[in-house]
Amino acid sequence: MARGHHDIGGLPGAGPIDQSEHTLSDWEILADAVNQALGARGVKRTDEMRRAREEMDSAAYRDMTYYERWIASIEAILIEKKILTKEEIDRKLSQFESKWGEP
C-alpha cells in the first residue's frame, strides 16, 4: 500500500496555494446542486463520495478539476448502487451532445 493520490498534505513541490477568486461555471453550480439533492434524499453520503474519489484512476484524478471529480464520484456511486447504469448515463450524454454539440 502507498499514500493515496488524494492524501498529499505535506508533500514537497506543491507550490503556493492559488487564493484568487474565480467564477463558477453553470455546470459546477449544478454539480453542487445534484450532490446536495442526493445527500438530502439519503442516496449517498459525503464519506462515500470521498471514497469514490480515492478509488479513481490516479492519472484521471490528477487531470480532473475539483467539480469534475465530484461528477465522476456521483456517477460511480449511482452506478454502484444500481440507481443508474453506465449505459443509461452514456445514452443521455449522447442525446445532449447531439442536441447542443460537444461540451
Add this chain to the structure above:
Amino acid sequence: MNSATQFKPGDRVTVKFQDRPGHLRTPWYIRGKSGWIEQVHGEFRNPESLAFGHDGLPKKTLYLVAFNQSDVWGRTAAPKDKLLVDIYEHWLESSAQEREECEP
C-alpha cells in the same frame, strides 16, 4: 469493539502508522506522530464504514489532537506553533511512557 472514551484532555498519544485498503480518515503526514489530546469531540458514526454504505456503527470517539509543528514537519516549522487534527480513537494509542523517555 468497545467504543467507550479512552483518552482525556492532556493525555499523550501516538497516531498508529496503519496502511490498509479502504477509506482512511487519518492523513498520511500525521501517522506515527505523537501529540496530546486537546479536546474530546464526542462519539460519531465511523466514516471508514459509512464510506462503503454501511451503518458506521459502533460509533467511535473523535478527538481534537494537538501536535507540536516541529514534531510533525521538523526544523522548517515555527517552533512554538501547534497543529490540530481531528482523529478517531481507533487511530490512537497511549504514548505516556515513550514520551517520558524522550523528555530532556
